Amino acid sequence: MKVIIVNYNSGNLASLYNSFFRVATDRKIKINLLISNNPKEIEKADRLVLPGVGDFSNCKNQLIKIKGMEQAVYDFVNIKQRPFLGICIGMQLMAKKSFERIETKGLGFIDSEVKKILPDSKIIKIPHIGWNNIKLVDNSYKKSFNSLVEGDYYFVHSYEMVCSRSEDIVATVNYGKDIVAVAGRENILGVQFHPEKSQKKGQKFINDFLSWNP
Amino acid sequence: MLKLRIIPCLDVKNGRVVKGINFIDLIDAGSPVEQAKIYDQQGADELCFLDITASVENRGILLDIVNKTANNCFMPLTVGGGVKNVEDIRKLLFAGADKISINSSAISNPDLIIEGANNFGSQCIVVAIDAKATKNSRIKSGYEVFSHGGRVSTGLDALEWAKRAVKLGAGELLITSMDRDGTKKGFDLPLTKKISSNVTVPIIASGGVGELKDFVEGFKLGGASGLLAASVFHFGKYKINEVKEKLKRAGLPARI
Incomplete structure (x- = not known):
């Protein structure tokens, strides 16, 4: 199984690589794990991970700077229809557009928009930083993603994905109000939290993603 | 519910973890990589790595040690010390840091906060403030900011600097009480409270923890979102879990 983490200069990918490598080794899952910025490689992937930290429009600009990359990701998701995982800004890039700093178009995989978190209460601090427990709202994911049933994951974000279709919401996290923590449909999944920073719980999630057969 | 964070801090000098009292008199406490592994296993919520003499010695941070530390922990890592410009921030993020703490350079060049937040997002820019009580009547909050590892x-x-840093784009503030640092007398609660109740971003309080009750007070009375400690963890006085169990018993949200 070829697992590719997309490298588009959005930040350090070592911890993500290390987490996947550790999970595969510990659980004896045979994977060919690669960090790649080559759209031709991505065509051959069985599973694709789109990371991303920082600012939405910077991430999007870095992604489209690589010739053929946006199309390769698009083809992987829509034509090959293989398991795809977006993490943090990688998840937000799955939206139609973001309003972070300047309005920027996303990849449009999930009918949603990325907006600043505006909590109902003034005592809630922004960014949402730290460990928070999620609530699985789409029980059809219970079997493949047992890791999502309960537990704390590490979040760090000031913007949230607002989904137009409630059926795309897989899990939520409460921070002054319910925020989308996991969104997905068919072969694609996006997580607002960082599995690679979420210690054992995150490793369980990565294991579930590696075994997922959507 | 968001959990309160317990953050061990590795004060690093010449590639070794050290811990001083009132910012001087350093005692060796081991290798940062080994310490990081231990705290990861203990379930620390984050790790903080401060190269405490980088600014004073006017040099960059030790990238390879940051990299080795990052590769050995599966939790968020904040790195600081001697960060002068956007390029320094970029290098540290690529070495494996998740958040960058800036202190002296933010004071001499506040635009660095704006540039850092615009390039990498506010969530990765932590402004560290070393504060000391003062009787100077021009300083209304009663606390003055010191730079260069507390030397200047x-x-x-x-309080004014904290508010300004947030306005410029800091996503988090790390407030260290110089009066309490290393004294084991507890966090400076008035200082922590003054800042936490006046800014919109999370506050990490640091300096002075000695007993388990200090952690409870730091959250309950100081209004901190996270608490930083060094010597009580490095020298094995408390394990991370003991602190979290104490928090739970006090009715506070902790991740166990």
Whole structure:
């Protein structure tokens, strides 16, 4: 199984690589794990991970700077229809557009928009930083993603994905109000939290993603 | 519910973890990589790595040690010390840091906060403030900011500087009480409370923890979102879990 983490200069990918490598080794899952910025490689992937930290429009600009990359990701998701995982800004890039700093178009995989978190209460601090427990709202994911049933994951974000279709919401996290923590449909999944920073719980999630057969 | 964070801090000098009292008299406490592994296993919520003499010695941070530390922990890592410009921030993020703490350079060049937040997002820019109580009547909050590892008096009011840093784009503030640092007398609660109740971003309080009750007070009375400690963890006085169990017993949200 070829697992590719997309490298588009959005930040350090070592911890993500290390987490996947550790999970595969510990659980004896045979994977060919690669960090790649080559759209031709991505065509051959069985599973694709789109990371991303920082600012939405910077991430999007870095992604489209690589010739053929946006199309390769698009083809992987829509034509090959293989398991795809977006993490943090990688998840937000799955939206139609973001309003972070300047309005920027996303990849449009999930009918949603990325907006600043505006909590109902003034005592809630922004960014949402730290460990928070999620609530699985789409029980059809219970079997493949047992890791999502309960537990704390590490979040760090000031913007949230607002989904137009409630059926795309897989899990939520409460921070002054319910925020989308996991969104997905068919072969694609996006997580607002960082599995690679979420210690054992995150490793369980990565294991579930590696075994997922959507 | 968001959990309160317990953050061990590795104060690093010449590639070794050290811990001083009131910012001087350093005692060796081991290798940062080994310490990081231990705290990861203990379930620390984050790790903080401060190269405490980088600014004073006017050099960059030790990238390879940051990299080795990052590769050995599966939790968020904040790195600081001697960060002067956007390029320094970029290098540290690529070495494996998740958040960058800036202190002296933010004071001499506040635009660095704006540039850092615009390039990498506010969530990765932590402004660290070293504060000391003062009787100077021009400093209204009663706390003055010091730079360069507590060696240089800036004349800045800690509360005003905190508010300004947030306005410029800081996503988090790390507030260290110089009066309490290493003394084991507990966090400076008035300082922590003054800042936490006046800014919209999370506050990490640091300096002075000695007993388990200090952690409870730091959250309950100081209004901190996270608490930083060094010597009580490095020298094995408390394990991370003991602290979290104490928090739970006090009715506070902790991740166990």
